[in-house]
Amino acid sequence: MxxxxxxxxxxxxxxxxxxxxxxxxxxxxxxxxxxxxxxxxxxxxxxxxxxxxxESIYLIASAHYLKRQLGWDPDELVNFRTEVELEQFRGLPFAMNQEKSTTHQLLKEHMSKADVSIQTILTVSDYQVLEGICRIGEAASFCPQIYLSAIDQGNSFCSGDRKLFALPVRSLExxxxxxxxxxxxxxxxxxxxxxxxxxxxxxxxxxxx
Structure with missing residues (x-):
């Protein structure tokens, strides 16, 4: 088995x-x-x-990050599930999962094909750590769909700038x-x-x- x-x-x-x-x-x-x-x-x-x-792959980012880095109004993101293109995040700071992970490998291949690069400021192997870093607002990250329930649970204890948005990445559904x-x-x-x-x-x- x-x-x-x-x-x-x-x-x-x-x-x-x-x-x-x-x-x-x-x-x-x-x-x-x-x-x-x-x-x-x-x-x-x-x-x-x-x-x-x-599973789809989601980009996770705090309200603070989206406002500061992109000038987005979080209130305009529909149900935390607005689809995004990675091109919109070119050169922005990200915390990434370990390189051997399935999610990392898919993103690496996708970014290579789309000729998009991001600024990786930290690499860790724990999604809880990635979630905490994202809530601070210093970086965005990615997670598989199965982790969204944990994101929503965390949002029930956080509000304002620390609330995380899960944004599906186009072409990685x-x-x-x-x-x-x-x-x-x-x-x-x-x-x-x-x-x-x-x-x-x-x-x-x-x-x-």
Whole structure:
């Protein structure tokens, strides 16, 4: 059983999770793996996949940052979900997630294609730290859709200039897909299939925002 995360890129990318190669079962991914390794049988597991989520990437910035850096009136941003182009943030200060993260890799590829550069003033691996930095107003950042519930929860305790806006980045909608891959030749006990269902339910609840 594997938790697979694939990204919308050209070519598609297979990711390593916890040191174990996540072997996608879907035919759209298999060409990048090449033929099976006859010695190890690495690509011979008959996998099936359960879709869990399809996440967009969001730019997060405080009201203070948007007013100071761009002259935007936060009151004009509809429901904190106004779509933006990265071109609008060219050269502005950002705090970024670690380079190995899926979000960082997607953004790096997107900015390269769009010929857009930003000023990275800090790189950290914790989204809570990134959220705190953004609320101060010194930098903006990015996060996957699944983290928006934490942003909204934080907003319930913050107001004014420290309130964060989550702005979907154009062309990066539904760019991160998460799936549960499992050996389709095995018969799983009830508690395992119940876990599959709970995992899907939990993922759906996080994606409602």
């Amino acid at each position: 594997f938790f697979c995360k694939t990204v919308k890129s050209e070519p598609p990318t297979a990711l390593y999770l916890s040191g174990v190669l996540c072997i996608p079962a879907l035919r759209r991914i298999s060409p990048i793996l090449g033929p099976p390794d006859k010695a190890s049988g690495e690509n011979s597991i008959p996998l099936a996949a359960m879709p869990l989520s399809s 539904h760019s991160i897909r998460s799936e549960l891959a499992y050996n389709q030749m095995l018969s799983y006990p009830q508690y395992i299939t119940d876990f599959f269902g709970l995992l899907k339910q939990s993922s759906d609840e996080h994606m409602k925002l």
